[in-house]
Amino acid sequence: MSLLGIDLGTSGVRVAAYDLAGGEIAAASAGTTLHRPAPGLAELDAEEVMAAVIRLCAEVTASAPVRADPVESLSFAVLGEAVLPVDGAGKALAPAPVSMDRRGETTAACLADVLGNRVVQEITGQPLHPMFAVHKISASAQWPVAAQYQSLGEYVAGQLGARPAVDLTMAARTGAFDVQRRQWSPDILDALGVNATTLAEVVSAGTVVGAVSTEAAAWTGVRAGTPIIAGLHDQAASFVGGGGRAATSCVVSFGSSDCLTVGTASRPIGLDGTGFASYPVRENLWVTLAGTAAGGWALTWLADLVRATGQEWEALYDVSAQAPPGLLVMPYFAGSGTLDNDPDARAAVLGLTLETSRSDLARAFLEASGFEIAKIADALARSGVPPTQAYAVGGGARSVSALQVRADAAGIPLTGVAANASTRGAAMVAGLGIGAFGTVTDVPLPPVGFRAEPRHEHTSWYAAQRATFAATYQTLRPVNQALAAL
Template sequence: MSLLGLDLGTSGVRAVAVDHAGRELAGAARSTTLARPGPGLVETDTEEVLAASIAVLAEVAAHPAVRADPPEALSFSVQGEAVVPVGADGVARAPAPVSMDRRGAALAARVAAELGEDTIQRITGQPAHPMFSVYKVAGWTGATGLRCLGDYVAARLGARPAIDTSMAARTGTYDVDAGAWSAAILGATGVDERLLPEVVAPGTVVGKLTTAIDGLVAGLPLVAGAHDQAAAYLGGGGRTGERSVVSFGSSDCLTVGTTARPRALVGTGLATYAMGSSGWLTLAGTAAGGWALDWFARLTGGDPDELFEQAASEPPRVLVLPYFAGSGTLDNDPLARGAVVGLDLNTSREDLARAFLESFGFEIRKIVAALGERDIDPGAVHAVGGGARSSRSLGIRASAAGRPLTPVRGNASARGAALLAGVGLGLYPSIDALPAPDAGPALTPDPATTDWYAAQARRFRDLYPTLIPHDRSYPETPDLPETKEQP
């Protein structure tokens, strides 16, 4: 029997089936549309996401390997922060604003002033930031429920309204220590707790499949999944005290496991949440990692994969600050902007391609230093996502990061979701006992560039605070055109 994982990403959905050893049997993907209807607004169509989900599940179920090893449960990996109002019938009443949507900025600022940023972080485990779901729901009327994408799709397939602890935390409304919705946050934002779903541990069975999907039997157990970074951590082989996972996708994120809640994160941009009773995950990253690479590829008219394979063989005298959608969770600055410095008339496209790849390597180095100051050891680092497919690109990032990066192929988020389906069935005693993925050889820093990258990393660290006055001299939300992103 096999296990199904459905990854509900920002730019598309992907389904995989794995066997009990975690080996992928089949996979399928569909892109979905991101609409930008106005300045600072970025939305996804939940009905398009649902239709794409049903299509990829049917495609995977039709694969000969899966037909020979029928699925016995389905779970979910979920993009964070996207939220949707539903009616009494459980159907969406509006598109879902996604993480980068800025409609909640004014409310987030008001709540931060009222409660204090440190109080918000102590309650929720997340830094005060307008990306969180609770700040985006003001003005919605007539809704009988509020859902994130995972619990929304699961409910449309047959589950009861239930959200896991990691996704509850990413709403910005959940008291991670008390294990309950926060009365203080709800009161400050004006959200009625009755609109929110039940909170359960990742890997909890929350219902059975009632929607007809070709190849899947009615009554298939539906299992609460996890935030996509948590799912990538599980699917990428992350283990508390041993291995962390860096995910190179639309955004880039390093996820580290600890046995208990880290207590030195208040006042930082680091985010943390519980995985039920199975420990805690702490996250930090850059909001527009892969999107920044795609922007550069579009601007220069190159194929992204070919362009970055052709990156310069030597480190350039150019620095890229990859804050194209605000800074990441470490600096927690939505007003930060991207920058390229050090240009001269000899700078080539290949130099710039390498500098873009280096940028998140520098961010990893910066994050690891901040974690070390708080006695959090990432251990060995596994790399997953599109950016882990190329040994050349990953080697450049490893040199800039100053630490080895070990690639794990395949879709780690969907694989992690499938393994959580196994947790729901009792196949694995806990998330710390999940089967490890096949990992390639580690890409190690080039010793010939060690001193250069150490110095360049210091310049990278100093660049952001230098540009703060410049960033704040511009309007907060540019008017962005509507686009269709690719998975």
């Protein structure tokens, strides 16, 4: 038997089958188009996403390993915050705005006036932010009258044969869910004029929500009647699939953005007023996370600027891994990220001389990624949720030298995970749904690669530089505000 994970992301879809030991046996992926119909809008077309899911499932189920080991259940890792209106038959009525879509700004400001940031964070477990789905629902007067609003996870599951049901993590990422009482928040819905009947039933990730229909079986090659399992938010999926366990190990994700996720058995106290998001996954598992708005995006920006091709860029990483360059990069290329939640933050490169090389810059950008992880880890520890041993997942964890520089800069050992963590997390939840694993703790740990220990010879250098990094964010606030005001 095998387990199928379907990862629905902002830039594409990935489908992979896993054996019960947690090893990947077949995989396929495809990009999807991010539409920008007007300034401030960024949308995915649900039909295009569904077509990709069908094509990729068919490819994976047709592969020899999966034909030998058929899919016994499937589940999802789902991009956060995207939501779309559907009719009574589950048909999409409009494209789904993704997290960077800004149509929710006015209603988020309105909610801040009515309930206040503190109350919203207390209810939802997350700082008030316009990216959350409930603001887009409230703002979308131009949408047709919908029977329901769904994330792309519910939408795809519904097309395959499931009933409309959203898991706790995706419910939390709507910004309208009371994470303590585990129900839609009447206060928030009332304040925003959203009817609770248009939102789906909430279940735990791992709940059976349906079975593959005969029609969907023909499209996908997955046997009709195969259980469809409620999946989870992609960061939570990366946590489960990347080896994250409550009180045992955290997961650091190096993707387009960087993110640190820790697990706890219950809701952490002491997060009021912080930038951390915290929400339940299952019984006895909460995840708490914060990220930077630009990690891999910043590296891509630099590679484009200096016209480094892929291969040469890898070589720059390798050269750059030798010694700290004495530069300081503030990586806020897209605002400060969730911890400081400061839209006026800008990126900066400090300490430049005529001797500064391309390789020095590459290393300083990687260091910034490590400093930011250390800053988040420190804030977690101060909030009573200290991070534990760290698994590194995502595309940015694949280069040994890049991982080493980040570990040096963070002062934290980083164990590279040799797997796509979010797809794997989705498949492991599919296994939970059919009782292949009892709890998340029973899920097999992922295959690991290089373990990057902070190198002794640089310890004090980086400790000093981390302190300078943290202080410089405050130092530069007036400059960034002056630049933003121009």
